[in-house]
Amino acid sequence: MELKSVYYFSLQLISNTTIMNKKFSKNIILIAILAIAISGCKHETESFDGPSLVDRFGPFSGLAELEASLNVVDFAAEETVFFTAEFNKNVDWVLEITGMESGSVKRFTGFDSSLTEANTLWNGGTTQLPLFKDEMCSVVLTIPEEPSYIGTVEVQAVSKRNYANEGALFTDFETPLGPDLFVGNFEFEFTPQTGQQSDIPAEGNTYFRLEGTDNVVPNFFVGLVDISAKVTGNTYVELPTNVPEDLFFNCFMYSDGGPHGLAIVDFIFDSNGNGTYEDNVDANFRVEDYDLATWDGWIQISHPMSETGISQEQLESLVAIRLLLISDMNAQPDPPLQVEFGIDFMIFTTGAPLEL
């Protein structure tokens, strides 16, 4: 702005020379040019342009080995661990922490010359589901452009991070649901595997699996499961907020990538206010069908409740959640194939999706 002001001033001065006398004109011109000349040498020169040549082409060497700030960490007690290493130049690095029992992966990446608390602080979170358990974790540091470099260390997680504190947990399927669970196997199409299973949980030791084949009554519908809000110990779900835009529903959903399955999550509003879910009486709200063909393994599903169309008043009387397994008969071969999905750790959070 300073330079622009000088210009406008100079412009005005030089324009005014048309009505000034000769001597004064000369001085004005010289002053204006001098002012501009003096102000014409300010540049931003403290940094440099482009990537660092040393980073780009310089030889790589590790200056300090990979180390963990703690060998044993208690995430449930909100302990954290960070990792350190040092190189002679900035490099693209990848630090991968793998749960040796769960297979969970936490991944840090960056372009730095050192790993510090600022870029590798781990609070027990996960990049790739399932969640970590209380387990031994292997930590591996690699640099893609330097294939020969590898750093390893192990960290013992004596307790996992407690995600249940980060919102209102609906259910994590860790205990039997008893009378709060209704399995609607009306067409006898569910397999015996439908129910709480422990083979591949996303969190803890068990999850809920819906599995079946739409081959008895070929009508797309395989079966459903209603989970009453009473599973939380209350008639209605105690939500951290009733504002639909601020309330996020989160869960982990599993698919084997099969091409014909659809999953639906319905949120049930107790229309008649009797404290229980009555089919065809109470209103249900949903976001969309989840196309199970679009992923393989566990993923996190999160959305604000406003996307279901439910109102703030209706959220105050959330009486149940219904899970439906649909078989896309338009795409199914004949006879149709089995479809399935798993679900785990259903939790409501405020303001943002559950952060892993």
Next chain:
Amino acid sequence: MKYYFTKFCIALTILLCLSFDAYAQDGSSKATQSQDDKAKIQFNGLGRAIISQTGIDGNILEEDSSTIENITDGEFLLDLIVNASPNKTTEVQSIIRLRNEFGGFFGAGMALEVRELWLRGVIADVLKYRVGDMDLALSPYTLFLPEEEGMVNEPAVFAPQREVVHYEQFYTDDNTRRMQGGKLDFGLNFAQGIEDLDISAFVARIRGTDFFITPTRLVAGGAFDFSTVTFNDSLGMKADVGLNVIHTFDDLRSGNANTGIRNTVSTIDFDITLLDKKDISFHIVGETGMSNLDTAERIENDAGDEENNIISEEDDTFLDVGIQIELKKQSLILSASFIDIGPDFFSVGAQSKRIEYNGEKTFYNRIGTNRMLRRPTLFDLNRDRGIYTFRISDMLMGYDPRFANAMPYGDATPNRQGVKVGLEYGKIEDKINATVNAAFLQELRGQGTLQLKNFTHLRAAVNFNIHKFISYKNKLRLTLGMQVESTSRDGQEIEQVDLNSNLIEVGLEAELFSKFELLLGAKLFSAEGTEYIPSIQSFNDIQDFPSRFVADDKETLTGAGFKYEFKKDTYVTLQYNTLILEKETDPLNDYDLNQFYVLYTMKF
């Protein structure tokens, strides 16, 4: 900038209203020469016929069976200039081109096009206007087409083909750029203080929209030049001052594009004569100014109206100031200047180059068994119109540091600070005339490192009119040219740069008989060392340094031929040129290029 333009427009209006003794100024105007009330039509033009055989040979072709070793081509063209003056204040001109490629029969390879079309005239004997094609230049930092690389004082034997390139790309000696648009000029004389004042303004379209993502690009600008009266008659003190503004912008209402650039450069140039005597004159000369580069986005505001929102902005300044001393008796002009061109100084109108080094060459673009992209050589720079352009680029163009590393974008090369010195001796018709220029520059901001590059640049040209030494009746002229460049940078080994290049030109023009000349010439070029060439992402932002550039080349371009000049600008020449390219560390990729051609050019 809108305040600047507002001020400019107000000043223009006031001056028009006050211009009782105003007169139109355009020295090149033919309209003012057509004083007859009767309509006039004139036919002029240029005819050209060229037939050439180009060949390639060398180590690189030993395993290469796909490259054709000899290519014969040529063209016959007629540019017919139709100039009409329907009245004494209006003139319209078009150039209609008829072109037939060598070997084209029955219409195949034939083209008919309008090469140029413009209209100009004078309104009320005051305001000159021009619409259509026009050649524009303001100052070296605003709108200017810098010289191409690879030549200093090029031997005359290489001139005919370069003239063809220049003609095809509308290059002029005034470093103008060819544009399409409209222009206004007028001038004023004053009785005191200011002696005369010239104002010009123009607007031109330099790119059309594709109706999708590319918006129409326009350039508008103007100059406000005035000369003072002599302040002190005994010393001859006076000043010539100019204000220059150029604004390049994308019209975001064109097509579906929603982002575009705004590049504004405003400068003041001056030539202050402190002393002007019979034997000597002393001047302070220079130019200073600033550039502004914005990226604008078209958005819809709360009221539902569309408006432009600036999403990025970059400013910088430059300074070029120096002294010039003319020793009139000695025919000697000495100059020295200090330059400080900011690293973020961006002026599309002045920094766009003539040569597109990434452009596709007309001959042998790829050669060798792996179809290697051939780097432009002296041979290509002399004759290949395919790698030349007059268009304004929207980012800093690529360059070859072997040919120009100190100032690849001419005077307006950003990120330079240092001293330039110059010497001019004699006139072209004297026994000896010479020009020497040197620059000692340093980067202001490092590239890829905080270490700064240092540049040394030396250019010298000397002409010997030998016939004046020995009283030979016909022309006998020896021309010499030289360019030496050195670039260095300290730092860690990986940061170090050390590139040296030398170009030597020797030419002989011997008029054996009246108007019949023997032309001989040679250009010897060598480059050695290493450098990093940045790849530019947008505007002047460096995206990366793809790899270390290693130069180990020697190029020898020689030419010999005859030229017979029927009259000025009408001649026939027959020549043989050859280029030998040698790579010290990669001799398997050495190759030679040669060319035999006949060129007949006629202006009428």
